[in-house]
Amino acid sequence: MTRPPNKKNSPRRLSAVTPSGKKESSFFEQVYEVARQIPRGRVTSYGAIAACLGSRLSARMVGWAMNGAGHVSPAVPAHRVVNRNGMLSGKHHFSPPGSMQQLLEAEGIAVQDDTVVDFERLFWDPATA
């Protein structure tokens, strides 16, 4: 299929706010949308979301986007997003930091040593949605 010489992929141009709460960015909004699709009691990894957006290498941007997940609406279940190890790498960004684990346990997800138990079993792939 002929793909127009688009310099960049512009899937959607929704308004979102950067972690700094300054302007809007589509990248963050895409991350928020995927994150909101995470079923309750399930978890996913930054790379999975990044891959769904097109570049799994941009997992850093996903995590960074989550920085603004706390001030967007509807709220984004950032606590369901962990790294590919199943570790709650971003728990330090919660307030309090232990709230992330508490939220996961409230959904039936066992967390031990800051790591999701049976992470592979609870893993939810956005591409499979």
Added chain:
DNA sequence: ACCATGACTAGAA
């Protein structure tokens, strides 16, 4: 325009 940072990941030693 350039440099530094960031809730990551995969690969190499």
Added chain:
DNA sequence: CTTCTAGCCATGG
């Protein structure tokens, strides 16, 4: 097995 390095892309200064 563990530990380190490099790549990645977007935002801020």
